[in-house]
Structure formats: C-alpha cells, structure tokens
Amino acid sequence: MKFTHLLGIGAAVLSVAACTTNPITGRSSLQLANNSEILTMSATEYKTTLADSKVITGTADANKVKTIGSRIKGAAEKYYQSIGRSSDLANYQWEFNLLQSNELNAWCMPGGKVAVYTGILPVTKNDNGLAVVMGHEVSHALAGHGNERISQAMVAQYGGAILGSTISNAQWANIFQEVYPIGSQVALLKYGRNQESEADKMGLYLMSMAGYDPREAIPFWNRMEAASTGSKTPQFLSTHPNPETRISDIQRDLPKALEYYKAAGGKL
Numbered sequence: 001m002k003f004t005h006l007l008g009i010g011a012a013v014l015s016v017a018a019c020t021t022n023p024i025t026g027r028s029s030l031q032l033a034n035n036s037e038i039l040t041m042s043a044t045e046y047k048t049t050l051a052d053s054k055v056i057t058g059t060a061d062a063n064k065v066k067t068i069g070s071r072i073k074g075a076a077e078k079y080y081q082s083i084g085r086s087s088d089l090a091n092y093q094w095e096f097n098l099l100q101s102n103e104l105n106a107w108c109m110p111g112g113k114v115a116v117y118t119g120i121l122p123v124t125k126n127d128n129g130l131a132v133v134m135g136h137e138v139s140h141a142l143a144g145h146g147n148e149r150i151s152q153a154m155v156a157q158y159g160g161a162i163l164g165s166t167i168s169n170a171q172w173a174n175i176f177q178e179v180y181p182i183g184s185q186v187a188l189l190k191y192g193r194n195q196e197s198e199a200d201k202m203g204l205y206l207m208s209m210a211g212y213d214p215r216e217a218i219p220f221w222n223r224m225e226a227a228s229t230g231s232k233t234p235q236f237l238s239t240h241p242n243p244e245t246r247i248s249d250i251q252r253d254l255p256k257a258l259e260y261y262k263a264a265g266g267k268l
Helices: 002-017 035-051 060-082 118-124 127-142 145-164 169-179 183-188 193-209 214-228 243-263
Strands: 019-021 028-030 095-099 106-109 113-117
Touching: 028 145, 035 095, 035 106, 035 113, 035 145, 060 095, 060 113, 060 127, 060 193, 106 127, 113 118, 113 127, 118 127, 118 214, 127 145, 127 193, 127 214, 145 169, 145 193, 193 214, 193 243, 214 243
Parallel strands: 095 113
Antiparallel strands: 019 028, 106 113
C-alpha cells in the first residue's frame, strides 16, 4: 500500500513536470516521451510508408498539397515566433505528399510528416476545403498529440516504472508501434476525442492565419459526413467528435478564426 501510494505521488509530480500547454488552444497535456526519439522513429516510418505507396508528384493536386501545407507551416512558424516559442518547432522536418488511395483520409506524423490521400480530394473540393484537412492534421503534430498518446500508453503499461526511466529500448519501440502501426498501416493511428477536437480548433486558426477562409470548415465537414452515410465510416472520422458537436464548436471558434483570416488579408 505504501509503495503504491508513493508511486501515486511520484506520478503526480511527474505529470506536473511533463505537462505541456498548447500556445494556440491553451489545452494542457501529459507528454513524457523523448521528442527526439519520436521524431526519429516517425521519419523512419514515414519513409517506409512512402516506399510502400504510390506517391503522386508533379500534378496540380500534388502541387496544391505542397503549397497549402507550406503556407500553413509558415503561418504556424510565424505565430510561434511571435510568442517566443520558435524553439518548439526547431526539429520539425516538414514533408507534404499526396498518395494514391481511394480512402477518404489524411494524416500527419510527429515532426510534420504529412500525407493526403487522393480519395479525400473530391470531398475537399477546393483550396479552402483542403486547408481544413491539412490544418487539422498539422495541428496534431504541433500539439504533440503523438507524444501524448505514447505517454498515455507508457503510463498504462508500465506505471511507476517510467519514474525511474526503466523502460527498455525494446519496450519503447513496442509502444511507438502500437500507437503508430508499421509502414502503410500508419494511417490507422487513433487519436482521442479531446485531441481531435483540439486539432479542429487549432487547424481552423492555422488555416485562417495562412489566408484560407475558415468559413469553408462547416461545408467541408458536412460533406465528409454525407460521404460516410450508408457506408463504412471513413478512417478520418473514426474517432472524431459527433457531427453536431463539431459544427457547434466550429461556430463557436469561427469569429476568432475570421479575425486571423482578416489579418492575413482575407476578405470578409
């Protein structure tokens, strides 16, 4: 009993020490894992995924993915610089690729490794719609959601062992592969509802900062919901908030997003 109590105290102290606050949303999260190790493994898995996939290059759609991704990345870097937190992004190595797949999906691994599937493009319809998707996915990386998910798995599996840094390299690798399944299955990553909601909000702001119209968010999510009617729910929506909650949250956050959009030169 005493040992368990001490572990509880230690875990509480560790939680405070490892608590990270998102500078855009204000949400705090537990991030215990070593970011440099996460980024290294992420880069390796992303490279494997590209090797196992058909990467589209040189087309209008492929160029659009890179352009929109670059603008959102630039907006994020500018914002983080303005609040004195450029160091948060120092080790990010951004990549934006379009992959041939009928799936309605997109994802971003830690460190800025982004993939958009061709199957989602008919639903995005235009640059603003694609910016909704890419802003959302980039936000997962910027918010450290991968570290948060890995940290949750570490605590669940090893509990107090993490206090003494007794997790082996093999155990660490197993945790990473559970959160980010190997190779082409990386798209099966599951985030929690709170993380998805945060990515919605943060992504809405980032796309606005990049000069994309955030008012397209509601039509896009409505189209995504319609695309899933009568069929298997797209992976992109599998752990997301229910449609009513999402639309309500976007309506709540839209006025601030429009301020960012206007500041970026957007017309209201």
